[in-house]
Amino acid sequence: xxxxxxxxxxxxxxxxxxxxxxxxxxxxxxxxxxxxxxxxxxxxxxxxxxxxxxxxxxxxxxxxxxxxxxxxxxxxxxxxxxxxxxxxxxxxxxxxxxxxxxxxxxxxxxxxxxxxxxxxxxxxxxxxxxxxxxxxxxxxxxxxxxxxxxxxxxxxxxxxxxxxxxxxxxxxxxxxxxxxxxxxxxxxxxxxxxxxxxxxxxxxxxxxxxxxxxxxxxxxxxxxxxxxxxxxxxxxxxxxxxxxxxxxxxxxxxxxxxxxxxxxxxxxxxxxxxxxxxxxxxxxxxxxxxxxxxxxxxxxxxxxxxxxxxxxxxxxxxxxxxxxxxxxxxxxxxxx
Amino acid sequence: xxxxxxxxxxxxxxxxxxxxxxxxxxxxxxxxxxxxxxxxxxxxxxxxxxxxxxxxxxxxxxxxxxxxxxxxxxxxxxxxxxxxxxxxxxxxxxxxxxxxxxxxxxxxxxxxxxxxxxxxxxxxxxxxxxxxxxxxxxxxxxxxxxxxxxxxxxxxxxxxxxxxxxxxxxxxxxxxxxxxxxxxxxxxxxxxxxxxxxxxxxxxxxxxxxxxxxxxxxxxxxxxxxxxxxxxxxxxxxxxxxxxxxxxxxxxxxxxxxxxxxxxxxxxxxxxxxxxxxxxxxxxxxxxxxxxxxxxx
Numbered sequence: 001x002x003x004x005x006x007x008x009x010x011x012x013x014x015x016x017x018x019x020x021x022x023x024x025x026x027x028x029x030x031x032x033x034x035x036x037x038x039x040x041x042x043x044x045x046x047x048x049x050x051x052x053x054x055x056x057x058x059x060x061x062x063x064x065x066x067x068x069x070x071x072x073x074x075x076x077x078x079x080x081x082x083x084x085x086x087x088x089x090x091x092x093x094x095x096x097x098x099x100x101x102x103x104x105x106x107x108x109x110x111x112x113x114x115x116x117x118x119x120x121x122x123x124x125x126x127x128x129x130x131x132x133x134x135x136x137x138x139x140x141x142x143x144x145x146x147x148x149x150x151x152x153x154x155x156x157x158x159x160x161x162x163x164x165x166x167x168x169x170x171x172x173x174x175x176x177x178x179x180x181x182x183x184x185x186x187x188x189x190x191x192x193x194x195x196x197x198x199x200x201x202x203x204x205x206x207x208x209x210x211x212x213x214x215x216x217x218x219x220x221x222x223x224x225x226x227x228x229x230x231x232x233x234x235x236x237x238x239x240x241x242x243x244x245x246x247x248x249x250x251x252x253x254x255x256x257x258x259x260x261x262x263x264x265x266x267x268x269x270x271x272x273x274x275x276x277x278x279x280x281x282x283x284x285x286x287x288x289x290x291x292x293x294x295x296x297x298x299x300x301x302x303x304x305x306x307x308x309x310x311x312x313x314x315x316x317x318x319x320x321x322x323x324x325x326x327x328x329x330x331x332x333x334x335x336x
Numbered sequence: 337x338x339x340x341x342x343x344x345x346x347x348x349x350x351x352x353x354x355x356x357x358x359x360x361x362x363x364x365x366x367x368x369x370x371x372x373x374x375x376x377x378x379x380x381x382x383x384x385x386x387x388x389x390x391x392x393x394x395x396x397x398x399x400x401x402x403x404x405x406x407x408x409x410x411x412x413x414x415x416x417x418x419x420x421x422x423x424x425x426x427x428x429x430x431x432x433x434x435x436x437x438x439x440x441x442x443x444x445x446x447x448x449x450x451x452x453x454x455x456x457x458x459x460x461x462x463x464x465x466x467x468x469x470x471x472x473x474x475x476x477x478x479x480x481x482x483x484x485x486x487x488x489x490x491x492x493x494x495x496x497x498x499x500x501x502x503x504x505x506x507x508x509x510x511x512x513x514x515x516x517x518x519x520x521x522x523x524x525x526x527x528x529x530x531x532x533x534x535x536x537x538x539x540x541x542x543x544x545x546x547x548x549x550x551x552x553x554x555x556x557x558x559x560x561x562x563x564x565x566x567x568x569x570x571x572x573x574x575x576x577x578x579x580x581x582x583x584x585x586x587x588x589x590x591x592x593x594x595x596x597x598x599x600x601x602x603x604x605x606x607x608x609x610x611x612x613x614x615x616x617x618x619x620x621x622x623x624x625x626x627x628x629x630x631x632x633x
Contacts, residue, residue, distance in 0.1 A: 051530060052529075052530075053526050053529070053530070072529070072534065073526075073529045073530045074529060074530070074531075074532045074533060074534065078530065079530065080526075080527070080530045082523045082526070082527060083523075084521060084523050086521065086523035086524050086526070086527040087524075088524060088527075088528075088542055088545075088546070089524075089546060090545045090546055090548070099528070099531050099541075100531040100532050103531055103532030103533050103537075104532060147531070151531070151532070
């Protein structure tokens with residue numbers, strides 16, 4: 001068990017802007033920390049530097065309070081699961097799982113015990129003699145996790161481990177993975193570009209864009225209290241509405257955007273909303289339209305009846321406590 | 337009722353048709369395969385039939401080459417083994433081939449790995465440049481090479497071939513292995529490094545086993561090159577005890593304008609058939625689907 005910390009970590013490839021730009025980040029012990037960001041934002045590079053597969057241009061990586069920046073991956077006592085699972089195709093499942101133990105030169109008998117233990121946790125005992133190519137995507141993922149688990153690492157590093165699964169399998173894998181992490185209690189860093197995975201699994205989420213951490217917090221903090229317009233629009237489907245007014249950007253979630261229905265409350269801000277299109281999604285309805293020239297979306301549970309007048313401005317309101325304000329120049333949050 | 341019966345009849349008819357189509361496809365496949373097998377096998381068959389023919393049978397143009405008009409004979413094989421150093425040629429060939437394979441692997445595997453993994457964009461161009469070296473013909477190079485061989489004191493020795501052959505096997509095999517290494521995902525190697533090995537350990541334990549088909553191809557290619565190389569061998573080696581099969585039999589079984597066809601055929605068949613069998617046995621087994629299922633689905 002250990003914490004992970006990075007200090008001023010920077011990675012520069014060639015002449016361009018740095019892939020990772022002076023990131024400071026510290027995990028808590030046993031935490032499930034998600035690095036979330038669009039592709040190319042530097043989250044995988046950050047993970048690879050923690051794992052030792054990439055040498056930082058600047059800054060330090062600490063595992064369990066010890067500086068490991070210049071140690072090779074094998075000395076860091078970490079386990080990593082790649083997006084591709086990176087199973088050794090020429091080895092059976094058993095040999096794949098036993099591989100890190102062989103590297104430690106553990107006695108054969110002990111290897112067998114540990115492999116059996118890891119295989120039972122992940123429910124893959126019956127596949128031990130198969131080759132990776134004979135397994136389904138979900139089974140391969142479990143083999144990769146068993147291989148990571150078997151060496152009892154200080155830290156798990158997971159790089160988009162669910163992205164090769166189909167949508168249905170992904171939901172159950174999310175659940176399995178989270179339960180697995182809770183039961184073994186090992187500090188885990190999980191990289192993803194999928195906000196549903198991040199929100200559903202993370203104890204905390206670090207939102208990364210262009211090599212910098214934009215915000216770090218619990219899923220609720222990130223969603224309810226975004227630090228800037230990037231975070232506000234990156235999370236949530238559909239994302240937060242952003243409307244410029246009085247020299248500020250007003251931000252509000254589509255679910256807080258409702259018809260005024262003639263109310264005269266002072267606690268609300270009013271917008272003239274022109275609906276262009278309705279999307280019926282079964283459990284909810286989305287109304288796409290514009291406020292002035294800014295695009296906006298309203299979202300309703302399918303159970304509520306909303307009168308629809310396509311193409312005509314209708315008065316909509318947002319409660320003041322649900323409004324966030326951003327600086328139009330920097331995109332950062334201004335405290336109201 | 338009748339409608340259902342009608343429908344069933346239509347289905348049956350369609351099924352029959354699909355069956356015929358399947359059979360047709362199968363038939364075509366087998367025809368092509370048979371033709372190809374004949375194409376590959378006939379030279380061998382001709383060779384084997386010729387070995388046991390008497391001169392009077394072979395040189396009569398009206399005789400069917402695939403039938404014995406005169407009784408078959410072993411005289412030609414006796415001639416090959418008793419009047420030439422054929423056994424020595426075979427031993428020399430194996431000796432040279434084995435050493436060339438070892439040298440080629442020692443040089444080409446690390447070179448190809450480095451060019452694919454470490455040098456980025458330059459790797460590709462350097463690989464092609466190395467491959468171009470292979471295209472310079474031996475007929476041009478044997479003159480300077482003779483000088484080098486003489487300087488090394490290897491003239492008229494089978495060691496001269498051990499030294500010279502890698503000059504064309506290494507460039508080609510490096511280029512060939514680059515293709516194989518490129519198809520191996522980095523992930524496997526990095527995973528091995530995470531799992532507790534150094535880069536070298538990761539290469540030995542994860543990269544090499546997965547690229548086994550490529551390494552086997554390199555071995556096969558180097559052996560084949562050694563067996564059929566002619567120009568260098570002819571230029572560097574004159575004494576019978578140092579010759580390989582390819583020059584040994586052609587220099588000693590073609591005397592002036594007299595071709596000992598049956599013995600030549602025997603000399604070729606004795607080395608070619610085992611090699612052909614080994615290739616089919618091994619390559620087939622290793623190449624198929626070796627890297628499948630390594631990553632993704």
